[in-house]
Amino acid sequence: MRATLMYAAGDVRVEDVADPTIHQPTDAVVRVLLSCVCGSDLWPYKSLPPTDTPRHMGHEFLGVVEETGSEVRTLKAGDVVVAPFTYSDNTCEYCLEGLQTSCVHGGQWGVRGVDGGQGQAARVPYADGTLVKLPVGEESALLPDLLTLSDVLCTGYHAARTAGVGKGDSVTVIGDGAVGLSAVISARLLGAERIVLMGRHRTRTDLGRDFGATDVVAERGEEGVARVRELTGGQGTHRVLECVGLKESVVQGFGVVRDGGTISRVGAPQFTDVPFGFRDFLRNITLTGGVAPARAYIEELMPHVLDGSIRPGRVFDRTVGLEDVADGYRAMNDREALKVLIRP
Amino acid sequence: MRATLMYAAGDVRVEDVADPTIHQPTDAVVRVLLSCVCGSDLWPYKSLPPTDTPRHMGHEFLGVVEETGSEVRTLKAGDVVVAPFTYSDNTCEYCLEGLQTSCVHGGQWGVRGVDGGQGQAARVPYADGTLVKLPVGEESALLPDLLTLSDVLCTGYHAARTAGVGKGDSVTVIGDGAVGLSAVISARLLGAERIVLMGRHRTRTDLGRDFGATDVVAERGEEGVARVRELTGGQGTHRVLECVGLKESVVQGFGVVRDGGTISRVGAPQFTDVPFGFRDFLRNITLTGGVAPARAYIEELMPHVLDGSIRPGRVFDRTVGLEDVADGYRAMNDREALKVLIRP
Numbered sequence: 001m002r003a004t005l006m007y008a009a010g011d012v013r014v015e016d017v018a019d020p021t022i023h024q025p026t027d028a029v030v031r032v033l034l035s036c037v038c039g040s041d042l043w044p045y046k047s048l049p050p051t052d053t054p055r056h057m058g059h060e061f062l063g064v065v066e067e068t069g070s071e072v073r074t075l076k077a078g079d080v081v082v083a084p085f086t087y088s089d090n091t092c093e094y095c096l097e098g099l100q101t102s103c104v105h106g107g108q109w110g111v112r113g114v115d116g117g118q119g120q121a122a123r124v125p126y127a128d129g130t131l132v133k134l135p136v137g138e139e140s141a142l143l144p145d146l147l148t149l150s151d152v153l154c155t156g157y158h159a160a161r162t163a164g165v166g167k168g169d170s171v172t173v174i175g176d177g178a179v180g181l182s183a184v185i186s187a188r189l190l191g192a193e194r195i196v197l198m199g200r201h202r203t204r205t206d207l208g209r210d211f212g213a214t215d216v217v218a219e220r221g222e223e224g225v226a227r228v229r230e231l232t233g234g235q236g237t238h239r240v241l242e243c244v245g246l247k248e249s250v251v252q253g254f255g256v257v258r259d260g261g262t263i264s265r266v267g268a269p270q271f272t273d274v275p276f277g278f279r280d281f282l283r284n285i286t287l288t289g290g291v292a293p294a295r296a297y298i299e300e301l302m303p304h305v306l307d308g309s310i311r312p313g314r315v316f317d318r319t320v321g322l323e324d325v326a327d328g329y330r331a332m333n334d335r336e337a338l339k340v341l342i343r344p
Numbered sequence: 345m346r347a348t349l350m351y352a353a354g355d356v357r358v359e360d361v362a363d364p365t366i367h368q369p370t371d372a373v374v375r376v377l378l379s380c381v382c383g384s385d386l387w388p389y390k391s392l393p394p395t396d397t398p399r400h401m402g403h404e405f406l407g408v409v410e411e412t413g414s415e416v417r418t419l420k421a422g423d424v425v426v427a428p429f430t431y432s433d434n435t436c437e438y439c440l441e442g443l444q445t446s447c448v449h450g451g452q453w454g455v456r457g458v459d460g461g462q463g464q465a466a467r468v469p470y471a472d473g474t475l476v477k478l479p480v481g482e483e484s485a486l487l488p489d490l491l492t493l494s495d496v497l498c499t500g501y502h503a504a505r506t507a508g509v510g511k512g513d514s515v516t517v518i519g520d521g522a523v524g525l526s527a528v529i530s531a532r533l534l535g536a537e538r539i540v541l542m543g544r545h546r547t548r549t550d551l552g553r554d555f556g557a558t559d560v561v562a563e564r565g566e567e568g569v570a571r572v573r574e575l576t577g578g579q580g581t582h583r584v585l586e587c588v589g590l591k592e593s594v595v596q597g598f599g600v601v602r603d604g605g606t607i608s609r610v611g612a613p614q615f616t617d618v619p620f621g622f623r624d625f626l627r628n629i630t631l632t633g634g635v636a637p638a639r640a641y642i643e644e645l646m647p648h649v650l651d652g653s654i655r656p657g658r659v660f661d662r663t664v665g666l667e668d669v670a671d672g673y674r675a676m677n678d679r680e681a682l683k684v685l686i687r688p
Binding site for chain 1: 438443446603604615619631633634635
């Protein structure tokens with residue numbers, strides 16, 4: 001089959017790789033209908049040193065079950081399914097707590113002999129635990145919206161949930177990328193009253209307003225903090241959803257959070273130390289979040305997608321075929337595209 | 345009156361200062377029956393540069409109301425009261441949320457013309473909001489236990505509450521000082537099943553066992569982390585209460601916390617950056633806590649003290665008169681005493 005490989009920063013190729021087959025009785029093979037490029041794929045796209053053992057790319061996909069191992073109980077060939085961005089058995093202690101990203105048998109796509117998602121098909125470990133059946137057909141117009149359950153919507157939702165967003169809350173979302181916009185959808189879904197979106201790309205923040213942002217702050221850094229404080233009577237917001245992953249955006253988070261408030265970060269941190277000393281200790285700030293256990297949220301969010309009350313697939317503003325995936329990476333990296341859908 | 349002043353590291357003196365009087369109609373004057381030395385008093389005791397404007401020391405006290413301003417409604421002369429370690433109006437938005445440490449009118453003892461607690465008396469701003477009446481007489485044997493409501497017990501309780509300690513939880517308490525031991529009491533009170541106390545002072549950890557610690561780990565750093573993991577099936581504990589305030593103890597906290605778990609820190613941080621990057625992001629660790637809004641917890645904890653079901657006053661293992669307070673500081677700093685009670 002054809003699949004996406006990264007050989008170095010900026011060097012993405014589509015090549016022939018081995019067709020997936022059942023290795024374990026708990027595996028399934030899924031033919032990919034849709035996948036996409038993630039903001040986190042852009043970190044290696046900017047920085048990966050040249051390598052002879054290229055990375056198998058992609059961790060967001062939905063598709064059709066083609067084959068199942070002998071121990072797979074809940075799925076059969078022909079089922080349309082979505083895969084969360086990590087696989088998990090969904091039976092261990094961590095999975096039962098809703099922390100499938102710490103599953104004792106779980107892991108990442110594209111490493112240790114597991115396929116990436118940006119290809120024509122994938123072997124799925126622990127298929128019963130990992131995959132969620134979608135009650136739609138292969139031709140459903142909702143597939144792009146449902147694909148967001150794989151990562152981006154669940155990541156935004158994880159930010160909102162771990163930040164404790166509830167009815168009437170004031171929330172700042174830092175970042176107008178696809179995760180930030182998904183965080184806006186999620187904050188709205190959980191009842192936030194005021195949602196300040198910090199971002200400076202007009203088409204993205206306009207989509208954020210459609211999703212429920214009540215205010216947009218284009219300024220960054222100290223200026224941005226001052227503007228959010230001005231909007232909130234000098235106090236900042238109870239909840240802050242940090243959807244970028246840079247140190248500056250976390251620092252911005254501390255600037256806009258109200259005393260006693262919570263910052264949840266779901267942008268993969270590109271730094272090791274967080275400036276979180278005595279000053280914010282005196283303010284009783286909480287820093288939470290982390291990599292989203294997408295699997296925990298799929299069933300909960302799916303009904304809102306199916307009934308059309310949220311339209312998270314609107315974050316896809318470009319579609320490429322698999323052979324053109326390199327151009328999809330380039331377009332996202334150049335900020336020409338917000339999020340790129342791949343139709344193998 | 346006589347009060348405690350600090351002129352430099354290691355230089356604590358008891359001197360004559362102005363008698364407290366009513367400045368504002370919301371003030372009260374309290375004659376101090378008991379106060380004490382706090383672990384946080386030892387930071388300036390180790391590091392304060394010499395000064396001609398000495399610090400007025402002490403922020404934990406209980407006493408008898410001597411006089412009230414014209415707007416004080418809930419207290420009268422003769423009432424026995426405890427003061428939390430910050431004063432607050434208890435009516436502002438933050439106070440109503442239980443975050444009296446962020447009170448818009450609140451402040452610290454010993455600065456801006458407000459007396460410290462280690463003296464014969466103190467003017468108390470916002471007396472109705474700040475002070476809590478104790479249903480005991482001046483001679484009650486429970487006064488040392490009730491004094492812990494001023495700070496140390498509430499600080500330990502804040503750690504346990506913000507960490508989300510609940511029935512059946514596993515908890516690690518880092519630090520066997522008076523706050524750590526109060527955190528053990530608090531974790532027990534909130535239903536924790538397993539309480540691992542990390543500390544290496546035998547008399548203190550023995551008291552910790554009396555308070556409810558189920559395990560004691562004397563090792564520190566990596567060795568200590570390995571020991572806690574060994575005790576918890578390799579996983580660490582759900583909740584970690586960091587009661588020291590040094591960077592090493594926070595790092596130790598990350599080492600012993602279970603994936604998806606929470607570290608609450610109540611030791612005033614003696615550092616600015618927290619090593620909290622990608623690794624712990626992948627583990628979904630939460631860092632919470634902060635300076636304890638003691639006022640929020642006094643009514644909730646008092647019944648447990650009054651009925652003798654907890655005995656937090658056992659942390660006081662030495663008593664000095666006011667004139668000997670310098671020796672109390674020395675004894676605590678030399679770790680001869682765990683916590684020093686002062687009887688003016």
